[in-house]
Amino acid sequence: MSDATHFERYGEPGFGDYVALLKPRVMVLVVFTAIAGIVAAPVAVHPVIGLAAILFIALGGGASGALNMWWDADIDAVMRRTRGRPIPAGRVQPSEAMALGLVLSAFAVVMLGLATNWIAAGLLAFTIFFYAVVYSMWLKRSTPQNIVIGGAAGAFPPMIGWAVATGGVSAESVMMFLLIFMWTPPHFWALALFMRSDYDDAGVPMLTVTHGRPATRRHVWWYTVALTPVALGLAFTSVGGPIYLAAALVMHGIFLRGAWAIFRRDEVMAEADGYAVEKRVFRDSLAYLFVLFGAIMVQAALHGTVLGAFR
Structure with missing residues (x-):
């Protein structure tokens, strides 16, 4: 479709359409966990540099x-959850989205390198590449392990934030990475359980499609169990402490209880209540990550690092 025909049919795309391309809800989590990485790091960051770093990390996340x-x-146009996005809804042309993503990627990486250091910039560049190429172009359409491996893309922001402050990677930043990495599969599989028809229609080999819902329920439970040592282990690193440990015990207990409830259900039970348990676990899992990374920042304040981080 030509630009002229497109504009005749749909009109000029608005600013909000371009913002929507950046997945602002996902960007909130990216920014929040990156801030946690900066704040928890043992090295002070000037407030101007810190704010610039957060901006460029957010732009990099939006670019991906x-x-x-x-x-x-093509698959967004088929799925109910995504058909209202700017491209399938006809408000933005694919070429515009690609151009915006490429330009913002280059800008964010270069500016983060200039503002902070090239280790942080390199991690941001790899994150964009991993999400856009490794996950989107390869894993998502080829394997039911798409979420398991692809979850790494969303796990890098706290490592990037830590690198902004320290210029490197540490055991603490790797643990924060692992927290998100291990959290991602049960979080998205809970969603897939009540959105399976979308993935069926789009031909995406989500675990619910390739192995069925009973197998997915088992995976939700066992991956949540496997998350336990990571979630609790962070309490015993330099970024943890009693506040974090208390938050992790409460939130992980809620997550485990929800995963067990999913594990024990069958499709008759789930359909009878409209997948109420699965939807609740999905919502709780979102709160889980925000509370735990919020606790990391609170713990940093108690350690006396938060004021130093932005002085």
Whole structure:
């Protein structure tokens, strides 16, 4: 479709359409966990540098979202959850989304390198590449392990934040990475349980499609169990402490209880209540990550590092 025909049919795309391409809801989690990485690090960051770093990390995350929407426009048009996005809804052309993603990617990486250091910039560049190419273009459409391996893309922001402050990687930043990495599969599989028809229609080999819902329920439970040592282990690193441990015990207990409830259900039970348990676990899992990374920041304040981090 030509630009002229497109504008005649849909009108000029608005600013909100381009913002939507950046997946702002996902960007909130990216920014929040990156801030936690900066704040928890043992090295002070000037407030101007810290704010600039957060801005460029957010733009990098948004750029990968735009590239993902460009590549996935065909399946987004099929899935109920995504058909209202700017490209399948006809408000933005795919070429515009691709251009926006590429330009913002280059800008974010270069500016983060100039503002902080090239280790942080390199991690940001790898994150964008991993999400846009490794996950979106390869894993998502080829293997039911798409979420397991692809979850690494969303796990890098606290490592990037830590690198902004320290110029490197440490055991603590790797543990924060692992927290998100191990959390991602049960979080998304809970969603897939009540959105399976979308993935069926789009031909995406989500675990619910390739192995069925009973197998997915087992995976939700065992991956949540496997998350336990990571979630609790962070309490015994330099970024943890009693506040974090208390938060982790409560939130992980809720997550385990929800995963066990999912494990014990069958499709008759789930359909009878409209997948109420699965939807609740999905919502609780979102709160889980925000509370735990919020606790890391609170713990940093108690350690006396938060004031130093932005002085």
